[in-house]
Each structure stands twice: as C-alpha cells, then as structure tokens.
Amino acid sequence: MSDIPLAYVPKAFKPVATEVPWVRWLLITLVFLVLAVLLFAPLITVFYEALREGVGAALTSLTDKESLSAIRLTLLVAVFAVPLNAIFGIAAAWFITKYSFRGKAILITLIDIPFSVSPVVAGLCIVLTFGANSWVGSWLVAHGMPVVFAVPGIVMASMFVTFPFVARELIPVMIEQGKAEEEAALTLGATGWRVFFTVTLPNIRWALLYGVLLCNARAMGEFGAVAVVSGKIRGLTATMPITIEMLYNEYSSVAAFSLAAVLALLALVTLVLKTLLEWRFADQLAAQHRH
Amino acid sequence: MGQPLVHKSPIPGLGLSAGITLTMLSLMVLLPIAALLVKGLAPGLPALFATVNTPRTWAALYLSFRLALVAAVFNLVFGVVLAWVLVRYRFPLRKLLDAAVDLPFALPTAVAGIALTALYAPNGAFGHIAKDWGFKIAYTQWGILIALIFVGLPFVTRTVQPVIEEIEREVEEASATLGATRAYTLRRVILPMLAPAALTGFALSLARAVGEYGSVIFIAGNIPLKTEIAPLLIVIKLEEYNDAGAAAIGIAMLLISFGMLFVINAVQVWSRRRIGNV
Structure with a gap:
C-alpha cells in the first residue's frame, strides 16, 4: 500500500454527479427564502395576530x-x-x-x-x-x-x-x-x-x-x-x-x-x-x- | 367481447364492496354533478351561453384562468428546484423543510386567506414594505396570485420527488465521463426524466388554482371586472337566488376542470409509454 507515490493519490474526490458548491448553496438559500416568505410567514402571522392582545384575550374569545x-x-x-x-x-x-x-x-x-x-x-x-x-x-x-x-x-x-x-x-x-x-x-x-x-x-x-x-x-x-x-x-x-x-x-x-x-x-x-x-x-x- | 363483466373470484365481499362503492359514488358525486348539468342545460345551450356571455363573467373566468396559469408556472419551476434541493442536497433543517412543504394541504384555506391578507395588507408586515416602494399587493391581482401560489405549492414537488429518488447516479456519471458539462447533463439527461411527473404536478396545481376560493376572497378585494374570481361569482349568483346563472358558470368551470383532468390523464399515459411505469 505505502509504496504508491503520494503524487498519484488525488487530493480530494471531485464528485461529477452534483452541482458546484456555490450553485448548491445558492439554491438552498433560495429555497429557504421562498419557503420563509410563502409558508412560514403566514403561519407565524396566524399565531402573532391571535396573541396580539395577550393569551387571555385569545382564550376569552375562544370560549365565546x-x-x-x-x-x-x-x-x-x-x-x-x-x-x-x-x-x-x-x-x-x-x-x-x-x-x-x-x-x-x-x-x-x-x-x-x-x-x-x-x-x-x-x-x-x-x-x-x-x-x-x-x-x-x-x-x-x-x-x-x-x-x-x-x-x-x-x-x-x-x-x-x-x-x-x-x-x-x-x-x-x-x-x-x-x-x-x-x-x-x-x-x-x-x-x-x-x-x-x-x-x-x-x-x-x-x-x-x-x-x-x-x-x-x-x-x-x-x-x-x-x-x-x-x-x-x-x-x-x-x-x-x-x-x-x-x-x-x-x-x-x-x-x-x-x-x-x-x-x-x-x-x-x-x-x-x-x-x-x-x-x-x-x-x-x-x-x-x-x- | 364475450368477457364477463366481473371475473369469478374466490374472495368474498364482491356484492358488499361493489354495493357500497357504487351507491356512495352515485349519491355523493354523480347525482350532484348530474343535477348541475340538468339545471344548467335545461334552458338550452343558447340560453346557457347567453347567461355566461356577460363582460363580468368573462372577466371573472379570464382572471381565474390567467392567474391560475401564472401561479402554476411559478410552482412548476420552483417545485422542481425545491424537490431537487430536498432530495439531492444535505443541509441543516432539511427534514423540517420537507415536512413543511405539505402545509398548504393541511392548513385550511380560510386560515391561509386571512393570514396572507394580514401580511400583505398596506399595514401588514410585507404590505408595509411594498407600500414604501409605492406598490400595492393585497386587494390587487398580485394578492390573488400569491394566494394561488400558496395553495398550489406542494403539488409539483410531491410528484417530482419520488422520480428524483429513482434516478441512478451512474446515468449522470456516464454523461460526465462522455464530456458533458453539468448544465448539459441537467438539461438533456435529468430534465427529460422529470418532465412527465412535473407536468402532472403542474396540471394538478393548475386545476386547484382555477377553482380556489377560500384563500383568495380575503386578499382579492373582490372588485367586479378587476379582482373578482369565477368561484366568487357563483356564490354571488346563489345569494341573489339566481340558480340558473350560478349553474351556467358552474358548468363553464366544470368543463375547464374536466379538460384539465383529461390532460392529466393524457400526460400520464404519454409518460408511461415514454419512460415506463413510474
């Protein structure tokens, strides 16, 4: 094993079946941003607006x-x-x-x-x-x-x-x-x-x-x-x-x-x-x- | 063709299961749709067309269809990217994101509707920013578009995800060893494999958006000729006790829906023939 000269061992395996790192991170960021605006923001809004006047007010309106x-x-x-x-x-x-x-x-x-x-x-x-x-x-x-x-x-x-x-x-x-x-x-x-x-x-x-x-x-x-x-x-x-x-x-x-x-x-x-x-x-x- | 209607089978329960299936299907789905067709077509086709043929109805149908198409195209492109990122990349919170994609399926449309309106109204978190830029979102067609994108978001991702999982890495590696750039591999090898499933998701998302009501009416503003969607027009006709008018628009929408169902089936048949049963 050890008689292979170091120069022949590749420094790192470069995968060909995926995108280059900057494209990957760009797409991941894009996905996070779009889902944050489209999915998470409305969901948070529901709870934020419900609790706007406190938990008490929300519970009172529910027992109406x-x-x-x-x-x-x-x-x-x-x-x-x-x-x-x-x-x-x-x-x-x-x-x-x-x-x-x-x-x-x-x-x-x-x-x-x-x-x-x-x-x-x-x-x-x-x-x-x-x-x-x-x-x-x-x-x-x-x-x-x-x-x-x-x-x-x-x-x-x-x-x-x-x-x-x-x-x-x-x-x-x-x-x-x-x-x-x-x-x-x-x-x-x-x-x-x-x-x-x-x-x-x-x-x-x-x-x-x-x-x-x-x-x-x-x-x-x-x-x-x-x-x-x-x-x-x-x-x-x-x-x-x-x-x-x-x-x-x-x-x-x-x-x-x-x-x-x-x-x-x-x-x-x-x-x-x-x-x-x-x-x-x-x-x-x-x-x-x-x- | 000499074939029996039902082949003999040793498994019991044929009568019971067929009875329940056909009775409930007829009572719950077929009878109500037949009632719509009878009521709408009773005055005759010219009368039906005359009822639909008003500027207000055409405007509503055109608005519903046009915005649904734009929303479905957005969801097609973004849905494929989202599916690719969720299946192929590893990053923190991936599983949370994956589970959250189904939120529009689980969240009631009325809840989504008032939440989006609160966000995009001129005094809301996002609407406020838009207002500073001199732009209005809620109570315009932009607001309707956002609601339609929301309800149709999961369809393409959910149909494409299993297909991406099935793709063998060797195919991409072979393409790379033959000298293709990554972009060329994606365009000429990956995309054709995803196309049938993506188109199925696109059609589902489009059908959903055309008929969507709950999430849209709060954010739309509902101004006749401008931001009034076709389903709302049906509700308005019913409130005016104009059953025939409502039925006429209902039939117009049903024709659009069935046209889409036909396209979905055609796409599925075509995709099966092209790349085998997925």
Whole structure:
C-alpha cells in the first residue's frame, strides 16, 4: 500500500454527479427564502395576530358562545364525514384491488372527480340537488329533513371534497400486497369478515390512518363548499372556517385569528403525525410517500 | 367481447364492496354533478351561453384562468428546484423543510386567506414594505396570485420527488465521463426524466388554482371586472337566488376542470409509454 507515490493519490474526490458548491448553496438559500416568505410567514402571522392582545384575550374569545358552537359543529361534521369516507375508501379499494372487472379505469377516474372540481362548484351541485328548489329538496323539507342550510348539507359538502382521500391511499398499497394472503386464509377456512379483520386490516392500517388524517384535516378546514351550503346561520350552521370569515368581516381580528390558530394547530399536528408515519411505517404506505 | 363483466373470484365481499362503492359514488358525486348539468342545460345551450356571455363573467373566468396559469408556472419551476434541493442536497433543517412543504394541504384555506391578507395588507408586515416602494399587493391581482401560489405549492414537488429518488447516479456519471458539462447533463439527461411527473404536478396545481376560493376572497378585494374570481361569482349568483346563472358558470368551470383532468390523464399515459411505469 505505502509504496504508491503520494503524487498519484488525488487530493480530494471531485464528485461529477452534483452541482458546484456555490450553485448548491445558492439554491438552498433560495429555497429557504421562498419557503420563509410563502409558508412560514403566514403561519407565524396566524399565531402573532391571535396573541396580539395577550393569551387571555385569545382564550376569552375562544370560549365565546359563537366560537364554542362553531368548534362543536366542526367536530360533529368530522365525526360523520370522516368515518363514512373511510368506509367508502375501504370498500372501493377492496372492490378495485380484489376483483377484475370491466370499467375499472373509469371507476377510478370517477372517484377522483372531486379533486378537480372547485369546492364552490361542489357546494353548488349539492344546493341544486337538495336545495328547496329541487324536487328532492322540497320533498325533504316537507318531511322535516332539510339538507341545504342545515347540518346534513355541510356533512355532504365536506364528504364531497374529501371523497377520494382514503381510497387513493389504500388502492396502491393493496395492489402491491396482492391477494395471496387473503386466499391462503380462505383455504384455511376463515370467513370473509375474519379475513378482512385479521389479514387485510393489519396490512393496511397505517395507510388507512394516513388517509384518514388527510381526510380529517381537509374536512375540518373546508371553506368553499361549506360556505355555499351552510347558509351561515350563527350558532347553527357556522363551522369554524365560516365563523372565522364572519368574525374577520366584522373586524373582530383577535377572535378570528384565535379560531384560526386552533385550526392551524390542528394542521401542524396533522403534519407531525403524517411525517411520523412516513418515517416509521414507510414500507406500509403508498410508494409516493416513501422518502 | 364475450368477457364477463366481473371475473369469478374466490374472495368474498364482491356484492358488499361493489354495493357500497357504487351507491356512495352515485349519491355523493354523480347525482350532484348530474343535477348541475340538468339545471344548467335545461334552458338550452343558447340560453346557457347567453347567461355566461356577460363582460363580468368573462372577466371573472379570464382572471381565474390567467392567474391560475401564472401561479402554476411559478410552482412548476420552483417545485422542481425545491424537490431537487430536498432530495439531492444535505443541509441543516432539511427534514423540517420537507415536512413543511405539505402545509398548504393541511392548513385550511380560510386560515391561509386571512393570514396572507394580514401580511400583505398596506399595514401588514410585507404590505408595509411594498407600500414604501409605492406598490400595492393585497386587494390587487398580485394578492390573488400569491394566494394561488400558496395553495398550489406542494403539488409539483410531491410528484417530482419520488422520480428524483429513482434516478441512478451512474446515468449522470456516464454523461460526465462522455464530456458533458453539468448544465448539459441537467438539461438533456435529468430534465427529460422529470418532465412527465412535473407536468402532472403542474396540471394538478393548475386545476386547484382555477377553482380556489377560500384563500383568495380575503386578499382579492373582490372588485367586479378587476379582482373578482369565477368561484366568487357563483356564490354571488346563489345569494341573489339566481340558480340558473350560478349553474351556467358552474358548468363553464366544470368543463375547464374536466379538460384539465383529461390532460392529466393524457400526460400520464404519454409518460408511461415514454419512460415506463413510474
């Protein structure tokens, strides 16, 4: 080893598959600057404006009757919308990945429609289907079950905008896992439900949780679709985002930003949990989330 | 073609899963969209066109589409740079930055809307600086553009990141040993590999920006013909109990959205054919 003359040993290995250092540092600085202005500044602003008159003022505005009823309604909407969409997501993923049938590609495209429809158009669709001017709507109103300007409409609007979330997380994972394990369990005499709960569900639980997390964050924070169907009745159909708008337009800045801060905290918790799932259970999530 | 609609399978639950899927899909998505089409098309196509054909509606549609396009182009370029930096470079706080990219997906649009307005209003932190330079951001088209860039920021980065991770370093090294400069390698070897995913992200970001409402209405100022976006016009028509007018604009926007969905699918098919299934 030591008889190689020192002159032949390169001083440092110069990598060819990357940019020169000054370009690298320029790009890193650029990325930090743009994200600081576009992402971090608005986030900090929410908390800064909420706490502008002290923690006490922020907490007082949150325990206000209007804010409390908004928080309660938003939780209620999520309690209905998220499990229903989770059930849909599981059923759709099972149907699409366990069987072969004609029109599968069309079905997947149809499930994806809500992603490319404006939330306001989504709300409009629900108003036109179930509003008092439609025949379904007038029948529902006559039987004491109004949908539009009432809680069911808000649940439907929230479900529409989050419709594909769970299915999209589960389908790639279930395609990758195949159906050999389920078939083995069946030949051993397990019933369909037993196969689902003891074989399939443990395999997809983290992907399911991932989808449910995203679905919940969007359902609790949905504004455009809910704004169209809610009618914005204080204490009855005003969710947290709707109440934020009303308070903001009345120049109750601290109250609006306090409620916004609660939703921002929810967003941060969602991001942390999502990142933890990506680190810890990457192999059990859809391939695009693996870093 | 003689093929059965559904192939026989030993796995139970076909009826139940197909039933839940098709019932919920029809009730939650297809029926409401059908209602929009029926309501909007009931007076006939000429009447529909007449409803849309007002200066105010054209201005709103043109504004929404134009600014969404500019925002999506910004997000395309910056999203590719961001993905490259996050995957290829090692620097402090990288993982924090990576996790933060999804903030626009997680943060409710109304929250983003009032925060951006507070920042860019003439008395806000950034708006104040702009005002000193004689420039107004909030309540102008610049404000709308910033909100649209915010909501569309993660799409391109998230579609491009996995593709960059898959690139074999050997390809770049081979290009370098054959005498290519780094810039030439990036342009002729790397960029073509990223293009399909980047275009998919671009289309998603564009579709999102065209329909965006919550983050925009606070910062827009909402002046008819100037800073009034198409979704807001739908809300205004509904508040005037003009269901047919709202439905007409809704159909116009739906056509734009479906056009984009078609482009996204076409891009995906094209990219699969070109570089294999990613």
